[in-house]
Amino acid sequence: MAKRADVAKLAGVAESTVSYALTGARPIAEETKARIFKAMADLDYRPNAMAQALRSGNSKMIAMLFGDQERGISDGDLEYVLAAANEARSFGYHLILWPVRRRAIEDVVIQADSGLLAGAILMEVSLDDDRVKLLKKHGIPFSLIGRTKDKADTIFADRDFEAATKLAIRHLVHLGHKDLAFLSTSTANVVEKIGATVRAEKAAIAAAKELGASLSIIHSENSIQDGLEAAKEFLKKHTKCTGVVSLNAEGLIGFARGLQRNGWNIAADVSIICISTTNAGALAFDPPLTTVTPPANEIGAAAARELIRALEGQDDNEPQKLFVGELVVRESTGPARTGKLKR
Amino acid sequence: MAKRADVAKLAGVAESTVSYALTGARPIAEETKARIFKAMADLDYRPNAMAQALRSGNSKMIAMLFGDQERGISDGDLEYVLAAANEARSFGYHLILWPVRRRAIEDVVIQADSGLLAGAILMEVSLDDDRVKLLKKHGIPFSLIGRTKDKADTIFADRDFEAATKLAIRHLVHLGHKDLAFLSTSTANVVEKIGATVRAEKAAIAAAKELGASLSIIHSENSIQDGLEAAKEFLKKHTKCTGVVSLNAEGLIGFARGLQRNGWNIAADVSIICISTTNAGALAFDPPLTTVTPPANEIGAAAARELIRALEGQDDNEPQKLFVGELVVRESTGPARTGKLKR
DNA sequence: ACCTATAATCGACACGAGTCAACAAATAGC
């Protein structure tokens, strides 16, 4: 592979001149520039990325910290990751996929200290996340997909759960629903203070109150099996409910199935709206699911973009971004049923 | 950050001695070694990855080339990627996620020439893939998830579609099914010679013949909507069929729904087995889907491992790996119906 | 006419590691 010295020799200039022609850090005569670029083209010259990284102290590598086993992989996750990767690349950065168990975060610190990583993006953040503290302590630049309770001096892109939940509840209330249920994730998530769960539950309660509807919260693991259990609970205690908002994509599959097996008709007997599934997931439902779709692309891209801005030392007035997502009305919601269930 | 010079000074030795203590390329007295390691620990020294990469000419970075928009993202894809990332990291390598449109593959060559990439892993390979030719031409080490028609001198990890398809068909035949259908992907995939489609179709025909069953092939895009269309076609032309093998995970959702809406009972009226969906996808089905599950973890890991072996110059007797996947019997298959459909 | 600012270029050095040639001391071979 041709190096800078080869280009300089062929163009008949000093190596530094080639550098300045490339970076524009100092003026170079047009004529000389032309000669240099010609030489670069002839030699098919590519500046060596590792040498640049070493010299400049910027590897342009960003670790995408992916919580591995713990919470299971959901189909939507890939969307965040791809969006971040695309955005990073458009800035000349690269995204290293880093499946890392929660406890093994020290590896990341080590690799950052070794100059491999310029920064990191963290997914699945809890409200009081040790990993965030560790990264802060070691001065490693990072951004979050999600957010912690203490938001000071933190770059993040997150869902605006308050707005999304409210959007969903308002949709149901406008359809005449008065008795609502909120299908949340596991109680463990509440205890561990997973941001999404805590915020969405709070927001649901607030929005229901504001809009004059009642709301019960149902907890369920993020699995079909547990969704079925949740349906049983619902059928026992919450038959008055005519509308369900779900934060739990996987659980909702079981939940809906449980109701359907019991003879319930989705949309006619009970309206269901999900705020946490992809469009693909919504269409896999029968009937297709009304959703407030998480804008995974925007969130992933924003997390990457804002981190890179910080890395490049650009002052950003607002590196904390919230995204609501769009209400997409499909066929799982309809006017609140009046009178008794027809069964 | 402490550098090698700091360690050398603190330990009272030359820099090269520190290097040799670290790499073991030359013998160093135990006593000296101890002093050096003590100094490294005290200074919290980490060798600079970029300097090592520059000096050694090995960036230890592998691009995971991810066909972006074209074929849509399926949930299973993340599994391959994560498995490859984990495997790579266990060898001290890193996986750069690289969403790249088919045509933009030149970028990869450029970045490989720039020393950023040590190699690449390619997904969604067609039997006669231009990208493979390009990488070969430029001498960029790569491995495939999937495989081309010309397998010579190529590292790959792929599904053994022949065996997987046969496993599926045998399962049905053993249950007494004689008239089978094969739900394939789009005809475009056949024209473009996507390996999975071409191989699985061939294998299905061969296996059915061998086991004495009839087999019709139904083409459908990988979407629920098209799956519904495929169901219509099936209901018109193939009502004799009692068993369906599907290569088309997304399409199968629509296909099954189409049959169910027409009053068909899955398992009782028609057995369905899918060879290309994740366990999660299978469980989202109602009834849970019998599958020959793609061993995404093994395939992703093997693609990474074999590439790294080649990069490190290890002669490998067999860098071409095939994986069948396990037959998991769930509730979508049962004995062939006898007599007429009860409708 | 003189001083200063800017354009254009060059050579030297630094970034932080790996590796080779050289050398002293210790050991082995016969």
Next chain:
DNA sequence: GCTATTTGTTGACTCGTGTCGATTATAGGT
């Protein structure tokens, strides 16, 4: 007891860039 090899260590060089200081030529201001 003399040569041949191994052990242990050092300094110098290299990987390919970015950038600073110095140098010359030219233009601009008074």
